Amino acid sequence: MRSYNRHYLGVAVFFLFCFQLLAIDTAQANPRYAAIVIDVESGDVLHSANADATRYPASLTKMMTLYLLFEALESGNMHLSQPLPVSSHAASMPASKLWLAAGSSIAVEDAIKALVVRSANDVAVVVAEALGGTESGFARMMTQRAQELGMTSTVFRNASGLPDNAQVTTARDMATLSIRVMQDFPQYYHYFSTQSFTYRGTTHTSHNRLVRNYPGADGLKTGFIRASGFNVATSAIRDNRRIVSVVMGGFTAASRDTHMSDLLDRGFARLSMLQRGDWIARADVLGDRMELPDSPPASAQQLAAAPESRAQAPSGDSEQRYSFQSEVGIEMGSADDPIRALIAQADAPQQRSGGSWAVQVGAFSDADQARYLASRAADQLANLLSDVRVSVAESGGDQRVFRARLVDMQESDAHSACHSLRAQGMDCMVVAHN
Incomplete structure (x- = not known):
């Protein structure tokens, strides 16, 4: 019997060791992953994973572009019907875009909807040039405003989120921006729930499925470039309490959305527990969270002083252009998707x-x-x-x-x-x- 117990213990240790190796391999498979969940009313962080690790924002960048546009509207420097001129630089931007022609114009309100729904890169440059003279000048305005908002790890180099090694942020900073957009401009926040808009006879539909499918979700933004993976910032309300969550680095839009829905569900459940008035002390977890490794391209301070450089990465920031490949392949359930692995790990029965x-x-x-x-x-x-x-x-x-x-x-x-x-x-x- 003693020999049997030693054998059983050895097998258990072996499988535990294998599980740890598997967890390490899974973590290393996606150094882009980061997430944070925040209760907006209290500011409490309900969940975080790599929340302060440097990541690429992709089209989450456009939330800052819109923030500065909302500031201009509130100050009276712009109005919703004002036409914005389209330069040749703006017209040359890669998709996603509205395919605006150089020399044409677009109204401010249409520009807002195009940034939210279509994630239009040409429109982002139109706004940048209208507010900053040049896109690079506007990017410096974006970075300065980000620092003032407390987004101390964020550097912007363009208005769209197109690939640039020097354009970085964190999940925490993107959550800060999401909250400030809602709190500072409640009169304009409703645009982030827009699901479609028609421009010059063409109807564009949002690929932010969480706003359509998650009960209580009412905004914000998705984003994708290969360097970042699939990102999303989401705000949702349940029982008169609002949660903001950011997920970065998803391998697919579907797994990212599933993970976001799961984080929101758990966040609301945790919030309901914390609202009970009978707590004396809250327990905290010790060592049971699988942190995925940080892989920052460089510190924000280093990047702020770096010369502007365009990374060699695919042009465009559209989830729609990759949707066919995802539906027939990756999103059917890749075993290498660490976000799916995180969900499965929480649900897997053990002895x-x-x-x-x-x-x-x-x-x-x-x-x-x-x-x-x-x-x-x-x-x-x-x-x-x-x-x-x-x-x-x-x-x-x-x-x-x-x-x-x-x-x-x-x-x-x-x-x-x-x-x-x-x-x-x-x-x-x-x-x-x-």
């Missing part, structure tokens, strides 16, 4: 055996509340771990505090359980349990 580790899900002044939350956590883990035991114990000290725990776990099982609970919106902490 367990008794041990001396526990998952604490809260500390309460009322024993019934502690027991309720611990039982709820056990129910949420039913598909992951069988026969989880609930423990509610009073801690020593002057104040009566009841710890809500799930006990008798192996350490690896406890970390997996806590990871799963956090993914479902419940805070937790892995602890040794005697």
Whole structure:
């Protein structure tokens, strides 16, 4: 029996080692991934992964282009019906675009809709030249304004998000920009929910499917270049609370949207838990989050001083132009897509055996509340771990505090359980349990 136990332990360690290698390989497969979820009312960060790592913004850039345009409208320097001239430089931009002709013009309101719905690169340059004289001059205005908004890791080199090694940001900065757009210009925010618009007889439809398909989602922006992967910034409301989330580096638009929907669901679930008035202390996770490695092209400070240079990458920033390839191939379920892997990891059932580790899900002044939350956590883990035991114990000290725990776990099982609970919106902490 002792030999059998040693053999079983060896097999378990081997598979744990293989799982760790698989996690490392998965992480290395996508150094572009980053995400953040923020409760707008409180400013609390409900989830983050590589949120401060340097990334390429792609067409999320156009949110800043629109921010400066909204400033011009609010100050009275522009008005919605004002025609903006189209230069040969603007007309030469690659797709996505409206195919504006040099020497023509476009009204400001049509320009706003074209940036939101079509993600039109030619229109972005039209706006840039109208506000900054030249696109490079406007990019300097964008960077300066970004710094003033607290986006300290962001550098802009163009108005569209077309490939440029020196144009960088972070998920946190893009979330900051999303929130400031809503708060500073509520009278114009509704444009970000526009799903279609008609210009000169052609109807253009938004490829921001989250606004159409996720309940409560009411805006912002998608983006794609090969260097960035598929990005999206989304705002959604549920029970009168607003969440803003940013996902960067998706391998496909579909997996990115699935991951965003999952993050929003978990964010709202966590927010509902935090709104309960009976918390004494919130638990935090220790070591159970799989952080994907950062792979910044350079620091924002270095890039701010660097000469302007155009990276060799595909022209264009359109999800639509790649949609056919995605539908027939990648989006059918690539095993190499780390965003799908993150979702699958949270849902994958695992085996367990008794041990001396526990998952604490809260500390309460009322024993019934502690027991309720611990039982709820056990129910949420039913598909992951069988026969989880609930423990509610009073801690020593002057104040009566009841710890809500799930006990008798192996350490690896406890970390997996806590990871799963956090993914479902419940805070937790892995602890040794005697």
